[in-house]
Amino acid sequence: WPRRQLDTALMDAASEAGAETIYDTEVLPVIDGEGRCVGVETPNGRWTSDLVVLAAGAQGKAARILGAERDLNEPYGLAIRTYAETPRHDETHIEACLTLRDENNVAVPGYGWLFPAGDGTANIGCGALSTMKGFKSLNLNKLCDAYHKQMLESWDLGPYLERPRAWRLPMSAQKRHGPGWVAVGDAAGLINPMNGEGIDYGLETGMLIADLFNSDPGTAAATYDRKVGERFDGFLRTGRRFSFLIGHQAILRGGLRLAVGTETIARITLQVMGNLIDSDTPGAAGRVMSIGDKLLAAVDPLLRRTRAAT
Ligand SMILES: Cc1cc2nc3c(=O)[nH]c(=O)nc-3n(C[C@H](O)[C@H](O)[C@H](O)COP(=O)(O)OP(=O)(O)OC[C@H]3O[C@@H](n4cnc5c(N)ncnc54)[C@H](O)[C@@H]3O)c2cc1C
Incomplete structure (x- = not known):
């Protein structure tokens, strides 16, 4: 589906489930005296709620208020x-x-x-x-x-x-939850650094917080953060390290030749880049990922010290 069709289908599904959409309105979090997010402020009024979901995409004003900006040491x-x-x-x-x-x-x-x-x-x-x-x-x-x-x-x-x-x-966020709020999708820095995809992470994290909140509102935000970490942090961290590596001209050129050298290797490359490795049947792509993961972790300080971007 083209993106506009997907977005329309999602909005229609939300409306059918009872959501009310208010367009062209800036929404900012409201923080109480104890640092808890207790609702949102808009030019048309204030809403209070037990949980605020920051789904505002690349971090801006709303993220700044919540301390959920991107980590300046990480790539984007x-x-x-x-x-x-x-x-x-x-x-x-x-x-x-x-x-x-x-x-x-x-x-x-x-x-x-x-x-x-x-x-x-x-x-x-x-x-x-x-x-x-x-x-x-x-x-x-x-x-x-x-x-x-x-x-x-x-x-x-x-x-x-x-x-x-x-x-x-955005490929990082300093925080993705706090008292009374969570961040989902791009607002949580959930973009795959190896291919720039973020739609699936946005949908998955949105579904996850909805389920957790419905089953236990009191623990939802903290459990959400832990589960998102378990599902995605390892892969995304490896992806960010990989992006420092391919920031270097010579490595990018040589690596590309290797990565798409034959059809079999190209398939493995696409599986790794798309985070499409099935944990039950990891196969060759799983082994490549596991070795790459360890190597990149070992050279992380070097990658950051020698980054090509100034
Ligand atoms: C050119 C391009 C191509 C891409 N192609 C792909 C692709 O092929 N596949 C893929 O998986 N991903 C792709 N992505 C990434 C994907 O678009 C994002 O990961 C995804 O849209 C994230 O969804 P989101 O809901 O978190 O944020 P967004 O889609 O950015 O939605 C956030 C919305 O919140 C609004 N907003 C922000 N602040 C406020 C505020 N204070 N009050 C009210 N509203 C606010 C914004 O205007 C925006 O409409 C692409 C990204 C770009 C830029």
Whole structure:
């Protein structure tokens, strides 16, 4: 599904379950004298509640109030997306380009994508990690234009249907729960550093806190934090370490050649990058992940000391 269709379906499901949606309204947490989040403040009034769920995406004002900003020592990403018409809109495969280069010919740790949307268009965009040299001056619009040009012929692409829009991809949060509140999805820094995906983490963490709150409101926030940690922290930590590694030009170039050298290795790479390893039947991808995990943990201080980004 294109993203707008998914979002509409989620909103419809919430409405059917009794949720009331108020659009175009800034919502900020209200903290009482003891540091507990007791509700939210909006220009239209204040709501009190036993639990506030911060689902505000990349950390901003609401996260600042709760002390849930991103960890400045950890990497993050930026991504840009738009749509274009293509006769290949109903293909079953996506296209990904792992060899993006910026306008200064620096290899970009990230990728360009074309996702056929099935409605006459494809979602086209690209993302990059903050660990590359010169990240602060990276021009995502130019990167997207260059990728669009590169794919023009093979996908018979039309011009952009809307102005490309860029967002941050948060990959850490200083906190994801506190008295009276939890953070879910991007607000909790739950983006896979290896491929920039975050929709599944947003859905999973939203479902998790709903179940926990329904079964025991008193312990829900703390249990949520523990369970999210058990499910995701190990993999995401490894992903962040990996992103420091591929911030280095030479490692990125050499690593890519190795990672997609044969079809079998490419499959393993995709399984590892997508966090698609089944813990009951880990197979070769599970072994690669386990070794990579240990190696990256051992060299973590070195990775941080020698990071390519300044
Ligand atoms: C270009 C791009 C492409 C991507 N592609 C993929 C992909 O292919 N697959 C994938 O899994 N992930 C992808 N992601 C990541 C994915 O979009 C996010 O992980 C996901 O949207 C997170 O959902 P969320 O609900 O946590 O946050 P968001 O989707 O960011 O939603 C948060 C909402 O809260 C609103 N908000 C913020 N502050 C306030 C406030 N104070 N009051 C009221 N509202 C507020 C924001 O305006 C926003 O509408 C992509 C991201 C980008 C930028």
